[in-house]
Amino acid sequence: NCEDIWNRVEKFHLTINQRAIDDPEYAELILEIGDGSNYDLVDWVFPDVNTYKLVESSAVLTVDNRTALRINEYVLDKLNGEMKEFVSIDTADKDNALNVDPAVFATETPAGMPPHRLRLKVGAQIVLLRNLSVEAGLCNGTRLTIVSFGDDIIYCHRNTDTKKK
Known part of the structure; x- marks a missing residue:
């Protein structure tokens, strides 16, 4: 019985x-990281988000998409430059039997999809969510840096490229 086992367990605080x-180096590292808040961690990993080479080779991993979106917004706000917003299409296929209010689409961010309102800046790091061209190395998970925007297009270069495209 599990209850019998837990009654014999002694807790230590x-x-x-x-x-x-x-280990003084480890102690210093713990102090630098701070109290464990997401923003302290981001500031430690990306001391200057405008230093492209540093940002291209670093990442913050999270356990859920909401935390990742919050961290992305924080880093984006620290990045120099003008914000550009892309809004997803929020109309349903008329042939689809499922009738969902378009306002509901705006509140959801399914795994593998960008948010309804995607805010970006030149210099921001992005990750491809779909395979665009396997031959060209533009696969799911490829890291890119935004170099400019069109009305409905984002121009990027692959971070592993030696020259910008």
């Missing part, structure tokens, strides 16, 4: 970081 006692 750990209050002293034992590793930090003997």
